[in-house]
Amino acid sequence: MAISRQSLLDFLGQTLESQLFKDYCPNGLQVEGKDQIKTIVTGVTASLALIKAAIERNADAIIVHHGYFWKGEAPVVTGMKKRRLELLLKHEINLLAYHLPLDAHSELGNNAQLAKLLNIKPESGLEQDNPRSIGLVGCLAEPLSLGELGEQIQLTLRREPLLISGGDHSIRRIAWCTGAAQGFIDQAIAHGVDAYLTGEISEPTVHTAREMGVHFIAAGHHATERYGVKALGEHIQEQFGIKHHFIDIDNPV
Ligand SMILES: [Zn+2]
Structure with a gap:
């Protein structure tokens, strides 16, 4: 063919x-x-x-x-x-x-595929003012601790994620955006999610996560x-x- x-x-x-x-x-x-x-x-x-x-x-x-x-x-x-x-x-x-x-593609896109692999149900876009939002917000099938979600990510993506704890809470609602989207952490916080997952991390991201009480996961630009x-x-x-x-x-x- x-x-x-x-x-x-x-x-x-x-x-x-x-x-x-x-x-x-x-x-x-x-x-x-x-x-x-x-x-x-x-x-x-x-x-x-x-x-x-x-x-x-x-x-x-x-x-x-x-x-x-x-x-x-x-x-x-x-x-x-x-x-x-x-x-x-x-x-x-x-x-x-x-x-x-x-x-951005709703089925074949990086964000849709990552959600499928990690068993996250997408509910809405991450960028509230963008109808073609790249990142998404959704729910885990069952609440997990940061450590448990980290293990699941490591098993699925075959790469150890960097986990920054934002407190003791478990994770049910989560926002994610593949690649180098650490800059969207503020948008994730505006959605009131328990955790934000992306590929890369910057130095200020750690303080934002800790001070705003949202778990942050850097799972790898390439891996995501x-x-x-x-x-x-x-x-x-x-x-x-x-x-x-x-x-x-x-x-x-
Ligand atoms: Zn990229």
Whole structure:
């Protein structure tokens, strides 16, 4: 089975509604390769290691959450960027990237997939003034202590989370946003949740959690963002019958 690059792009644009997002990078096709696609590789970040792994699997397209050409980045092709682009172009591999659209999708998105894995029921958006809120607020199936939820996360994501206690309370209502969304802790507090979970943490986050009485969990930027692009790859495989490999290039952050 094979599909044309254009049909894949049309399908993904429609599925993820990528036109509707204001983002820090271009969503969709970032590097043009072959017209026909038989094998896709998905991964979190379009690193050199992921490109090499995709070449080994004869991939015609790579789909990632973190692509290239971010706002503010130097607009020249040198060093690391040169080596990555050179390899993609030499092997005529298409690079497709979906950033915020893949965080936000209500089924295939990073946040929806993480909730499914951790058995959290989404109820509303985290950003009260944004109808396309990336983060979510919801409920655990049963109340857990911070330590118990931490263990569950470690087992599921295969990575030890950093837990900051905000008090003795157990967790029932929780807000979450995958990636580097520690800045949304204030929005989580405004929802009156028991805990806030994201990928990364900053120094001030610890004091906010302690002083505002909300547990904080940094479960890993990479670890929380593996599941959207993986689900998207499986969805494409089901839809078009082409080959799909999700490749996890480990990243401790
Ligand atoms: Zn991210």
